[in-house]
Amino acid sequence: MTRSDRERMRNFYDNLGEREWSRLEESPRGRVAYEVHRQFLERFVKSGDQVLEIGAGPGRFTFDLARLGATADVTDFSPVQLDLHRQRLDGTAAEAAVTSRALLDICDTSRYGDATFDVVLAYGGPLSYAFEQTEDAVVGLLRITKPGGYVVASVMSWLGSWRHFLPSALEDAKVVGDDAFDLMLTTGDLRHSQTTHVCQMFRARDLLELVAKCGGEIAAMSSSNWASLSDPVVLEELEADPDRWSRFLRHEVAACAEPGALDGGTHILFATRRP
Ligand SMILES: C[S@@+](CC[C@H](N)C(=O)[O-])C[C@H]1O[C@@H](n2cnc3c(N)ncnc32)[C@H](O)[C@@H]1O
Structure with missing residues (x-):
């Protein structure tokens, strides 16, 4: 990523401001995406884990980390998003789980020691903005993860x-x-x-190659979303019926994890284990 690409995307997220929060709640499709990401995260974070959250934005998944009993070092390269994170968590129980807040570019994690975190979380695409530095960034994320710990991320599909x-x-x-x-x-x-909104999009096979090259092991992958991308009207009708909606979500989350569906969503989630 050149300096101007980085600045361009930082400006994008600075200007996006509050609207970043609504991404995963303003439409049924966004709410499905949240559910897919939340359930995926729950598989890799346990109570007591120390998590580095990169590109935390206004903090949607920090609330989940807190609920899971983890602590979070919260980072973002956008000062506006970091400030929104502070405001959104202020006065909530989740704030107690935040151990620090700092500006950080995913391409430079050199300030952290080897094997510092149980989990490094980069949801919503920070790795999609690393461009030429993607490999170095992933090597850096694995370096600061404890052996047996996980790097959990999602990128644009x-x-x-x-x-x-x-x-x-x-x-x-x-x-x-x-x-x-x-x-x-x-x-x-x-x-x-x-x-x-410039970014690097990935295919599932690109991520498999990337992780192998960087010395990680893929623990799980999922798309976000699958059937929920097809018809917004039908999706709204489904959501209006709580029983049918919860059945649909169960099937949707399972479908997203099928190998045949990995490239079918707008995002790809992956968890990489540090050997
Ligand atoms: C789409 S938002 C996702 C926010 C949150 N993680 C979520 O999933 O709801 C992407 C976030 O990543 C941040 N970001 C983008 N590129 C980054 C980079 N190179 N290093 C750190 N953060 C970055 C943006 O500022 C923004 O807050």
């Missing part, structure tokens, strides 16, 4: 996003031209588009 956002992608192609669009679809790198 290349194939699933292409399918889900096809109409806007085609609009983008008209503006940037077919050559740039081809480049975007063959690299997953949104810096070839004209979007203000």
Whole structure:
């Protein structure tokens, strides 16, 4: 990631401000994504764990870490998001779980010692903004994780996003031209588009290769989402019936973890074990 890419994305999240909080609650699709991420996280965090949360944003998953009995060193590269995190947790029981708050770029974790954390959490894409430094970043995350501990992360899905956002992608192609669009679809790198939200998208197989190269072991993967991406109206009707909704969520979370579904969502979650 060049300095200007980094600054561009920091500005993006500074300007996004409060709207980052609503991402996982304003639509049934977002609420399913939250459920998939929450249940995935619960598999790797236990009471008493010391967690480094990177790209914590306004703190949605810090509440979950606190509920699970973990403590969290909270970080983000956006000072605005870090401040929103402070405000949102202020006066809540979850604040007691926060051991520190600091600015941190996922590409530079050199300030932490080897094997410091039980879990390193990077949900919502910080690794999608590391670009050329992705490998170094993952090596760094594994270095600061205790042996047997986990790096848990989610990134933007290349194939699933292409399918889900096809109409806007085609609009983008008209503006940037077919050559740039081809480049975007063959690299997953949104810096070839004209979007203000530039990021690197991944396929499941890219993540398998990345983790193996960095010396980690994949413990689990999941897409987010699967069937819940297809029809927002049907999804709303389902959600209106609590019993059918909870059955749907159970099936959806299971479907997302199927190997055949990993590339089908807008995001891919993965947990990497430090050997
Ligand atoms: C989509 S939000 C996710 C927030 C929260 N983790 C969640 O999943 O709800 C991405 C967050 O990552 C932060 N971020 C992006 N790139 C980063 C980087 N290179 N290092 C650290 N944080 C980064 C952004 O500032 C933003 O708060």
